[in-house]
Amino acid sequence: MNTGPDLAHALRRSAELKEQLVAFGQGRSFERRLGAILSEAAHPGDSLDEETAIGGIDRFLLQFLLPVGNTVADRLVARRKDLHESDR
Numbered sequence: 001m002n003t004g005p006d007l008a009h010a011l012r013r014s015a016e017l018k019e020q021l022v023a024f025g026q027g028r029s030f031e032r033r034l035g036a037i038l039s040e041a042a043h044p045g046d047s048l049d050e051e052t053a054i055g056g057i058d059r060f061l062l063q064f065l066l067p068v069g070n071t072v073a074d075r076l077v078a079r080r081k082d083l084h085e086s087d088r
Contacts (some may be wrong), residue, residue, distance in 0.1 A: 025061045025072045034060050
């Protein structure tokens with residue numbers, strides 16, 4: 001079973017979608033919440049290393065429940081009617 005091209009396509013598509021999700025999560029609607037999460041994650045002296053920042057952003061986008069009970073990723077998917085079912 002040769003999955004090379006399929007895997008390469010899936011990885012590229014995943015990267016595209018992740019980039020869109022990160023941009024959406026950095027938008028005005030979420031900037032205060034994301035800023036607070038990253039401030040909490042910062043080390044003493046306001047130092048925020050790359051690994052900690054990435055982890056905090058990922059948790060915010062994928063796991064943090066917004067006041068209405070969904071995640072940032074859920075909101076993006078709901079808004080993007082153009083997404084193919086496999087991308088959802």
